[in-house]
Amino acid sequence: MRDVYVIGAGQTPFGSFPDRSYRDLFAEAYGATRDSVDSGIETDEIDEAVVATLGVGGRQLGLSGPAVTEHVGLHNVPCSRIENACGAGGFAVRQGVQAIKSGMADVVLAGGFEVMTDLSGDVTKYWLGVSGETEWERLTGTTFSGVYAQMASAYMEKHDATKEDLSRVAVKNHGNGAKNPKAHLGFECSLEDAVSAPAVADPLNLYHCCPTSDGAAAVLLASEDVVDEYTDERVRVAGTGAASERVGLAQRDSYTEISASSEAADRAYERAGIDPDDLDFAEVHDCFAIAELIAYEDLGFCDRGEAPRLLREGVTDPDGDLPVNTSGGLKSKGHPIGATGTGQVVEAFDQLTGRAGDRQLENPRYGLTHNVGGSGGAAAVHVFENEEVAQ
Amino acid sequence: MRDVYVIGAGQTPFGSFPDRSYRDLFAEAYGATRDSVDSGIETDEIDEAVVATLGVGGRQLGLSGPAVTEHVGLHNVPCSRIENACGAGGFAVRQGVQAIKSGMADVVLAGGFEVMTDLSGDVTKYWLGVSGETEWERLTGTTFSGVYAQMASAYMEKHDATKEDLSRVAVKNHGNGAKNPKAHLGFECSLEDAVSAPAVADPLNLYHCCPTSDGAAAVLLASEDVVDEYTDERVRVAGTGAASERVGLAQRDSYTEISASSEAADRAYERAGIDPDDLDFAEVHDCFAIAELIAYEDLGFCDRGEAPRLLREGVTDPDGDLPVNTSGGLKSKGHPIGATGTGQVVEAFDQLTGRAGDRQLENPRYGLTHNVGGSGGAAAVHVFENEEVAQ
Incomplete structure (x- = not known):
């Protein structure tokens, strides 16, 4: 099947924008994405669109996809919304890849958005809770x-x-986010700050939890047949994998592994023909600090129980062997649910095309993105490759 | 790109089941779908799943896909929810087709569900309203x-x-639904009954509106490489098309056409290499009587303004040239939002494989399904073919 390339990726700043509409944010992300395409692209060159959102706040729960694509002038194309809680964006990119590989589209827009900060705390808590299991988690009073x-x-x-x-995790990701002008919490924090912050849900404290963010992000994908019309920088989707798992934590075999992540990663590595050792960087789903530790192990960066060592030894620092969350991650860059997965691809695209500014890594070839829905009910993993570095 | 086949399709009865859970309904539909596969299929032979639901009632708004697939024992596969209001099911089938054509899956489950009748009238009205445009329709008091x-x-x-x-439309579709044991309102009605029913939203009266239904329906799709392992009856997805349009009615060029439907149909016909004249039957989206009239014209069954004549002359009756909604349609069979689009494919599969009981048409070759989101913000059209009739 034919190859798929990322020809552009862009996003709004992630942050607190209670006075902005979801359509407005989506349009800004779309504009940034179009602008990032080297040779330019017109809206009418897009064959299909996939939109990720949880629909927090219930603004336009039905037809959420066409409601934003119409606003950017993208008419008549096939468009649908995809939802997998916080993992929706990763699945939107995957669906775009399938649309192109199927031969039914040459250029696909995969975008995502969420507006959360205009809601009261209780309403936000409800909406975050819907990413957990309903009967045995949310309705029994378990917060996310x-x-x-x-x-x-x-x-x-x-x-x-x-x-x-x-x-x-917080110290590293805030350090990275401080260099990202798009980050929601773009400030550094010390280990002491992070350890001593007030409790949210013991043992997790404020610095172990990502913020509630607004924002939008989008990615333009193109087939190998047309990619050269848009760019000389060939960022290939080398492999993509996804999986699901029990939605409720209590029904799983383990509380310390997310099998959807490891299955998704195995499939992505296999399709890309690489091992985790080949990766030059990764954006992983650190909605809570523990999620980043578990991700290291699910994604094969180290053996079970070894994630704390990787952090202690600086392996995942920007100057380490495998930098993780150079964008700041969900913790510092922010987590506007439907925009998170496509936002991860924005960082991968920027890193692989030398556009990451103060965060730029040296000549990376392979980058991975890892997006999780809920507490692990679904996960999507993508491996991207700069083909020029390969040569 | 390789061909895709329907190897099985099944559904629950559509009706009022306020005491049944969405998981339970989905499992029944999945069981019926599995049972419909001639040579049988095991759950672990399914590579991927797509689930359609609007999420009415807000039971499990996040991870709605994995929440039902886990319940039928379908673990670890890529699974996501797709939403396009009432058109979600048609798009779920389309996504399944793309997954297979992409080469990333050989067998895909596309299912849908909705539970609506356990809600109070006001809550149901809210949820139906979310399929309309929010700011200019729902929030100004316009009901769906x-x-x-x-x-x-x-x-x-x-x-x-x-x-x-x-x-x-009501007389014909109720006549058909009376022969469908799965129909929600499986009784006949006279023209006098339909004309004189109480008003809902003038000029539409009770018989011009589909019911609020519960139910689930699913379809199993397989690639040409594996189809023969499952069945000898080759029901091919000959063509599939989709499109979007402005969500809000006031922003469209016309109130009497749904451009998403005509665009989707043009694409489906082109991919199938047929004209509307080649169709032997169609299941169209008759959420309201006017929708069926407009569908005839959008889908090219007749010229603009000619739909009333088709009905008067019996062209779309079961013994006419182009039977429409032999299942009873949304009007009589019912409209459990997320299940409607996949439910249409159940009727197409049954007709093309001679399983339609008292509604069976004589040896049909081509059948079409047409599923609309909202008042036309999105539409998906599929053409199915019995390849044996072709020979």
């Missing part, structure tokens, strides 16, 4: 941070991990 | 039937159509 807190407790118990281990 | 009533008024004015013309 409470679900990840249970995973953190289990992990700390099993692997003798500490609050310092969790806190190193 | 009010949107279609405006289309009906415009059509009647433009083409001198009458309440009798609208009512003939």
